[in-house]
Amino acid sequence: EKLSGTIESARAAAEQFAGKVHVFDSRNLSWGLAWQVVDAAAAAREGLGVEDTLARLTRTREQVKMIVGLDSLDNLRKGGRIGAVSSMLGSLLNLKVTLTVDEAGAFQPVARTRGEKAALEHTLDWIGEKMGSAQRGRFAVGHALAEDRAHRLAERVRERWEATELIIYEAGSVICAHTGTGWGIAVWPEA
Numbered sequence: 199e200k201l202s203g204t205i206e207s208a209r210a211a212a213e214q215f216a217g218k219v220h221v222f223d224s225r226n227l228s229w230g231l232a233w234q235v236v237d238a239a240a241a242a243r244e245g246l247g248v249e250d251t252l253a254r255l256t257r258t259r260e261q262v263k264m265i266v267g268l269d270s271l272d273n274l275r276k277g278g279r280i281g282a283v284s285s286m287l288g289s290l291l292n293l294k295v296t297l298t299v300d301e302a303g304a305f306q307p308v309a310r311t312r313g314e315k316a317a318l319e320h321t322l323d324w325i326g327e328k329m330g331s332a333q334r335g336r337f338a339v340g341h342a343l344a345e346d347r348a349h350r351l352a353e354r355v356r357e358r359w360e361a362t363e364l365i366i367y368e369a370g371s372v373i374c375a376h377t378g379t380g381w382g383i384a385v386w387p388e389a
Contacts, residue, residue, distance in 0.1 A: 199223050200304035220248055222255055225303030228373075229338030229365065229384035230264035258386075260301075263328040265308060266382040267296045267317050269344075296321060318347075318381075322354055325385050329359060332387035336363040340382040342373065347381055355383070362388060 199205045205223055212219040222238075224231040237258045241251040294317030296308040308324060311317040329335055337355050341348035348366050355361060369382065 200225070200302060201227060201299070220252065222252060223303060225259055225301065226262060226264055226299050226384075228264060228340055228369065228382055229367065230262045230299065232338070233262050233336065233384065233386055234258050262384060262386045263298065264382060264384045265296055265298050265321055265324050266377070266380060267294055267321055268377055268380040269294060269314075270378050296324070298324075314347075318351065318354075321351070321381070321383060322358065325355070325383060326358070328385050329387045332359075332389065334360040334362055334388045336386040336388070337361050338363075338365040338367060338384040340367050340369050340384075342369040342377055342381070343379045344381060351381060351383065 205221060208221045212221050222234075224234045226234065234255055238251060238255055241254050246254065293310045293312060294314060295310050296317065297305050298308050300306045309317075309320050311320050325337075337352070337359070339348045339352045339355065345366075345368065352364055352366055355364065369377075369380075
C-alpha cells in the first residue's frame, strides 16, 4: 500500500466478488513479495482455508526481509525523489545508498556508505542481523544490470549461511528506470 496505489484498485475489484477475493498487502517488493505468493500457493495446495492462509501469510510477511542498494542517486533525482544537491553530493562522495521496506511497507533508508565494497559489506551485515541466530535460510539476490556483482554476493551468502534456496534474478526494466543500477537481497530465515 505504501509503495503503490495498485492495491487500492485490487481492493475495489475484490468488492465486486462478495467476499470471495481477499487482498493481502505484502508490505514488500520483488522476491520479498514473491515468496509470499509462493507460500499462498503452498497453503492452497495443502487445503488451508482463507483465514488460516491469511494467518500464515502474516507470519511469512513478518519473516521475509529485503534490502536494496543503489549505485547512484541520479535516477532518484531524475524521478523527483531527491534533490539535485543530494544527488551531486552522493556522486562526488561515491555514496551507495541502501534501503529496506519497514513493517508498514514503506521505504526506509538503512545507510549511506562510501564505495561498493563498504556497501556490500554493510548489506551482508544487515542480512546477518535479520538472520539472527538462524544458520539456514532462503535467499534471493537481485541485480539491476550488475549480474557479476549478484553472483559475488550470492557466493558471500553461501559462505556465511546454509542456503536452502538461493535465487539470482535481474530486476525488471520499470524498477531499473526508477533506481538505476544496484542490487537487492531478500532473506527468509529458517529455524
